[in-house]
Structures are given as C-alpha cells and as structure tokens.
Amino acid sequence: MITVIKYTFKEMFHKKALFFVLLLTLAYLTLYGFGIKEAYEALPRVNTLALPIFSEFITVGLYFASLIVAFLVVISSAGALSADVESGVMQAVLVKPIKRYEVVLGKFFGIGLIVSLYSLFLFFGIIFLNKALGARVVFSFSQVFNGALLFLWMPLILLSVCLWGSARMSTLGTGIMAVMLYGFALIGGWVEQIGYLISLGGRSATGLINAGIIASLLMPTDAIYRKMNSVLFSSNGIYFLRNNLLGGGAEPSLYMLLYAAGYMVFMLYMAARSFTLRDM
Amino acid sequence: MVIETFNLTKQYDGKGGCVDINLSVKEGEVFGFLGPNGAGKSTLVKTLVGLLRPTGGSARVLGRPLGDIRAMGKIGYLPENFRYHDWMTGLEVMRFHAELYKIPRPAERISELLELVGLSGHEKKKVAGYSKGMQQRLGLAVALLADPELVFLDEPTSALDPVGRIEVREIIRDLKKKGKTVFLNSHLLSEVEMVCDRVAIINRGRIIACGDLKDLLFENSALTAKIGSPAEGLIEELKKIAVEVKLREDSLTIKVAKRDDIPLIAKVIVQSETPLYELKMEGVSLEELFVNLVRGGEALDNGD
Numbered sequence: 001m002i003t004v005i006k007y008t009f010k011e012m013f014h015k016k017a018l019f020f021v022l023l024l025t026l027a028y029l030t031l032y033g034f035g036i037k038e039a040y041e042a043l044p045r046v047n048t049l050a051l052p053i054f055s056e057f058i059t060v061g062l063y064f065a066s067l068i069v070a071f072l073v074v075i076s077s078a079g080a081l082s083a084d085v086e087s088g089v090m091q092a093v094l095v096k097p098i099k100r101y102e103v104v105l106g107k108f109f110g111i112g113l114i115v116s117l118y119s120l121f122l123f124f125g126i127i128f129l130n131k132a133l134g135a136r137v138v139f140s141f142s143q144v145f146n147g148a149l150l151f152l153w154m155p156l157i158l159l160s161v162c163l164w165g166s167a168r169m170s171t172l173g174t175g176i177m178a179v180m181l182y183g184f185a186l187i188g189g190w191v192e193q194i195g196y197l198i199s200l201g202g203r204s205a206t207g208l209i210n211a212g213i214i215a216s217l218l219m220p221t222d223a224i225y226r227k228m229n230s231v232l233f234s235s236n237g238i239y240f241l242r243n244n245l246l247g248g249g250a251e252p253s254l255y256m257l258l259y260a261a262g263y264m265v266f267m268l269y270m271a272a273r274s275f276t277l278r279d280m
Numbered sequence: 281m282v283i284e285t286f287n288l289t290k291q292y293d294g295k296g297g298c299v300d301i302n303l304s305v306k307e308g309e310v311f312g313f314l315g316p317n318g319a320g321k322s323t324l325v326k327t328l329v330g331l332l333r334p335t336g337g338s339a340r341v342l343g344r345p346l347g348d349i350r351a352m353g354k355i356g357y358l359p360e361n362f363r364y365h366d367w368m369t370g371l372e373v374m375r376f377h378a379e380l381y382k383i384p385r386p387a388e389r390i391s392e393l394l395e396l397v398g399l400s401g402h403e404k405k406k407v408a409g410y411s412k413g414m415q416q417r418l419g420l421a422v423a424l425l426a427d428p429e430l431v432f433l434d435e436p437t438s439a440l441d442p443v444g445r446i447e448v449r450e451i452i453r454d455l456k457k458k459g460k461t462v463f464l465n466s467h468l469l470s471e472v473e474m475v476c477d478r479v480a481i482i483n484r485g486r487i488i489a490c491g492d493l494k495d496l497l498f499e500n501s502a503l504t505a506k507i508g509s510p511a512e513g514l515i516e517e518l519k520k521i522a523v524e525v526k527l528r529e530d531s532l533t534i535k536v537a538k539r540d541d542i543p544l545i546a547k548v549i550v551q552s553e554t555p556l557y558e559l560k561m562e563g564v565s566l567e568e569l570f571v572n573l574v575r576g577g578e579a580l581d582n583g584d
C-alpha cells in the first residue's frame with residue numbers, strides 16, 4: 001500500500017491539475033486579499049461593530065476556499081481508479097501481490113495527503129491574510145486547530161465519495177455524480193439556513209430545514225463547514241454568524257458529525273468492495 | 281500441476297467469454313492457447329490471473345485459488361492491451377512494478393531485463409514517447425521482473441518487428457530451460473509450433489482440441505496408399521488395426537492411432553497380395569489442423 005500511496009503522490013505532481021488549481025488559488029487569494037484590505041480600511045474602529053464583519057469576511061473566504069479544494073478533489077480523484085482501468089494501466093498493477101483494497105486505500109491516502117496539505121495552506125492563508133490586513137479577531141489555539149481539522153475533513157469526505165464512484169463507474173460518471181452531490185449539499189445548506197432565518201422570525205419552516213438535513217445526509221460536507229464556523233466564531237457562548245447565508249445558522253449536532261465520520265468510512269468500504277468485485 | 285481448471289467459466293452477462301474450461305498445465309512446459317479472434321483466449325488468461333471473476337467452475341494456479349496473493353508474487357503477466365503509466369520513464373515503470381512485487385534491490389535485475397528486451401538506452405525516456413513495440417517490450421520486461429515461476433503472455437509479439445519476434449521466441453525457450461512454465465496465447469501458429477510442448481485450441485468459448493502438439497498433429501494425419509484393386513477382405517483386415525479406413529478408386533486413406541501401426545498396415549496390404557504402388561504419411565501442419573477444427577466447429581454450430 002505504501003507503494004501505491006507514494007506513486008499516487010508522485011502522479012499528482014506530474015499532472016497539470018495541481019498546477020492549474022495552484023494558479024486558481026493564487027488568483028483567488030490575491031483578489032480576496034485586495035477585497036478585504038479595501039473593506040477593512042473602511043470599517044469603524046469600534047470592535048463590537050467590526051467583529052461580526054471580520055467573521056463574515058473570514059467565513060466567506062473559507063467558503064470559496066473550500067470550493068477550490070473540492071474542485072481539486074474532483075479533478076484529481078474522479079479518475080483515480082477508473083481512468084487507470086480504462087487505459088489498461090491498472091491491469092498490470094492488479095496482478096501483483098497486492099489486495100485491491102490496498103490500491104483503493106493507497107489512492108485515498110496519496111490524494112488525501114496532498115489535498116490535506118492544500119487545505120491547510122488555504123485555511124492558514126485566509127486566516128493569515130485577514131490578520132495581516134487588519135482583521136482584529138483573536139482565535140485561541142484550539143479554535144484554529146479544530147477549525148483547520150474540520151476544514152480539511154470536508155475534502156476527505158468528498159474524496160471518499162469520488163473513490164467509490166471511480167471504483168465502479170467511468171471517470172465521467174464519477175465526476176458528474178460528485179459535482180451533483182456536492183452542489184446538492186451546498187444548496188441544501190442554503191435552504192436549511194433560509195429555513196433557520198425564517199424560523200428566527202417566528203414562523204415555522206420545518207420543511208426547509210428538513211430538506212437541508214436530507215441534503216446533509218446525502219453529502220455531509222456543508223454540515224462540517226457549519227461546524228467549523230461555530231468552532232471558529234463562537235466565544236463565550238456567543239456565535240457571531242447566525243445570519244450568514246453561507247454558513248451560519250444552527251450548529252450541526254454531534255450526531256451529524258458522527259454520521260459524517262461513518263459516512264466517510266462507509267464510502268471507503270464501498271469503494272474497496274466495488275473495486276474488489278469489478279471485472280478488469 | 282501449475283494450472284488446473286475445473287469447468288472454469290467466465291461469461292459476460294451470459295454471453296461470450298469462455299465456457300467449461302478443463303485444462304491442466306504441467307510445471308516446466310510451454311503451453312500454447314490458440315483460437316480465432318473473440319474465441320475467449322484473453323478472457324481465460326485474465327480469469328486465471330485474477331482480473332476477472334469466474335462465473336462458474338474453479339481453478340488452481342500454482343496450487344492456490346485464483347487471485348491468491350502468495351501465488352501472484354510468482355506470476356508474470358503480459359496483458360493483451362499492454363499499457364504502462366505514461367508519465368513515468370521506462371526505468372520508473374520497472375521500479376514501480378519491482379516495488380509492487382516487493383523485490384529488494386531490483387536495480388541489477390531491471391537493467392538486465394531492459395537489456396534482454398532491447399530497451400537499454402531508452403530507459404530514461406517517458407513511456408508516453410514509446411512506440412507500440414517498445415511498450416510491448418517494456419511489458420515483457422515487467423512480466424519477467426519477479427523471476428516468476430509461471431508467465432502468462434497474451435499475444436506477446438503482436439506489436440513486434442520480425443527480429444523482436446525471434447527474440448521473444450528465444451526468451452520463451454530460455455524460460456523453459458530454466459524450468460519456468462509459460463502460458464502463451466497466440467494465433468501465430470508458426471510461432472506456437474516452434475516453441476510449444478502442448479496446445480489447446482478454443483473456439484467460441486469452448487476447447488475443441490487439447491494435447492501434446494506432436495500427438496495432435498499425428499492424430500490428424502493420415503496414410504495414403506496407392507493400390508491396385510483391393511483383395512477380398514483387405515478393408516476388413518485393415519479396420520482391425522486402423523482408426524479409420526476409406527477407399528476411393530485406387531487410393532486408400534487410413535488413419536492410425538500410433539506410429540508403430542504404420543508397418544503393420546504395410547504388412548497387411550502386402551500379405552493380402554493387393555498391389556501396393558505407394559504408401560505415404562500425409563502430415564498436417566498446425567495451420568491446417570487449426571483451420572479444419574475451427575471451420576468444422578462453425579459448421580457444427582450452424583447445424584444445430
């Protein structure tokens with residue numbers, strides 16, 4: 001399995017995808033940095049007024065950063081297994097003394113490692129830009145640490161889904177499925193948040209909230225994103241982001257986090273199983 | 281037995297593939313597996329190396345069930361559609377596969393094999409820039425990497441130039457000399473005739489002939505005797521020895537089970553006082569045998 005991890009890791013650097021995403025990231029960070037610089041200069045000096053606004057900018061920054069990482073995950077993993085099967089490269093690999101699940105896990109850890117490093121780079125990039133350009137927010141170590149872990153967990157969940165698709169379907173089919181599921185989770189998150197905002201106004205919106213929960217069950221990435229927000233932006237029990245469409249609202253329950261963990265493991269299990277049963 | 285299959289079947293949604301294959305391949309022999317396009321040769325090999333899951337029957341390879349990790353370490357396989365990671369160089373491909381085989385310190389073995397398949401000098405080039413024949417040579421080197429007990433070669437010379445074909449023949453003979461077992465898929469009959477000890481012929485997914493190459497050719501050969509008018513009782517007398525006797529005008533066609541029956545046939549004819557002008561063995565080439573069997577199979581299939 002170590003061999004598969006090693007060569008998956010190497011392969012990522014030989015493909016143009018990583019380079020392309022890097023360019024995209026640099027462009028994004030430049031634009032984002034420029035935007036918050038302008039905005040922060042215009043902000044009032046009073047902390048109580050400015051603090052929620054800093055938080056808004058940070059969470060929006062992380063939101064789009066997570067989209068970039070998701071993009072990286074899909075383009076680098078939709079074909080992780082299927083493209084090699086389709087090209088015939090896999091045939092020569094699978095006749096070696098190696099179990100098929102080792103190939104699946106090797107791909108998961110190889111791509112997961114790069115994606116994790118990338119996520120951390122983006123996460124700290126956003127935090128650093130905000131700090132450097134004047135956001136007067138103070139994060140404790142545990143806030144940043146837990147926030148970063150939650151941030152890099154999202155792409156790993158998506159990765160496990162992509163590998164399952166790639167283990168049994170074509171590259172194209174996997175890509176379409178992953179994008180649809182991820183988009184579904186995003187929209188589900190908005191719907192749930194709209195429902196939450198309506199219910200704050202005193203009216204019932206259980207339909208919207210339930211739709212959001214179903215979306216989270218199909219793909220729990222957005223729930224993790226909201227958990228990350230609540231970890232980063234609550235202090236002394238006050239949560240600054242309740243009114244944000246992208247990621248405020250109700251903090252996901254512990255059950256949802258456990259579900260997300262189970263979801264990822266189950267997807268990996270299914271990937272290994274499908275791949276083991278697949279005719280090459 | 282290095283390979284033993286028991287009614288091994290692999291079909292795609294109930295169609296194609298190979299059906300009820302019963303084969304045994306002995307240690308140290310070069311086994312030729314022949315058949316027309318789409319007969320099921322590659323399907324059987326892929327099933328034996330664990331790439332396809334059988335839909336029926338069972339098999340043992342190197343004494344272990346299909347796809348067993350311990351057996352896989354001692355098997356080499358050159359796929360029909362040989363493709364290797366094209367972002368690597370030839371050398372990197374070899375290193376990668378050596379790692380998959382868990383070969384300690386493979387450097388020497390790798391350069392030895394690259395030399396053997398005629399790729400030295402190209403090992404630092406990206407596989408993407410290899411010609412088809414060069415990729416097949418690389419595939420052959422990968423198949424031999426672990427010094428395997430059993431090598432499956434699925435049409436190993438399909439992309440090679442004439443010199444390459446001769447080189448592969450020599451490699452196969454060399455493997456045999458070292459006591460390795462080779463399972464060779466091919467429809468290049470002359471090639472098979474030159475290197476194989478035993479062959480099986482498959483058509484439409486089923487084995488239609490199997491055995492020692494020499495025996496198969498002999499069984500399908502016949503004696504022809506040019507005679508005058510046959511003495512009374514000659515045909516009956518011949519039928520006691522021969523497998524099949526046919527008389528057409530002044531010519532007898534006689535099939536015998538073994539070589540030693542030929543002098544007996546001659547003796548019977550002469551003793552019956554039938555004039556004998558000519559007696560000769562008309563051998564078939566593997567090609568004739570193959571075409572007869574495959575064409576015959578079609579006629580049979582269309583009949584029912």
Ligand SMILES: Nc1ncnc2c1ncn2[C@@H]1O[C@H](COP(=O)(O)OP(=O)(O)OP(=O)(O)O)[C@@H](O)[C@H]1O
Pocket residue numbers: 292295296297298315316317318319320321322323324360467
């Ligand atoms: N993946 C597949 N799905 C469906 N049918 C298949 C598949 N692969 C092979 N077949 C069918 O199984 C039969 C045997 O194919 P196979 O590739 O084993 O033939 P072959 O003897 O290797 O032929 P060739 O000499 O052309 O290489 C063919 O009829 C083919 O159509």
Ligand SMILES: [Mg+2]
Pocket residue numbers: 321322323360
């Ligand atoms: Mg074939």
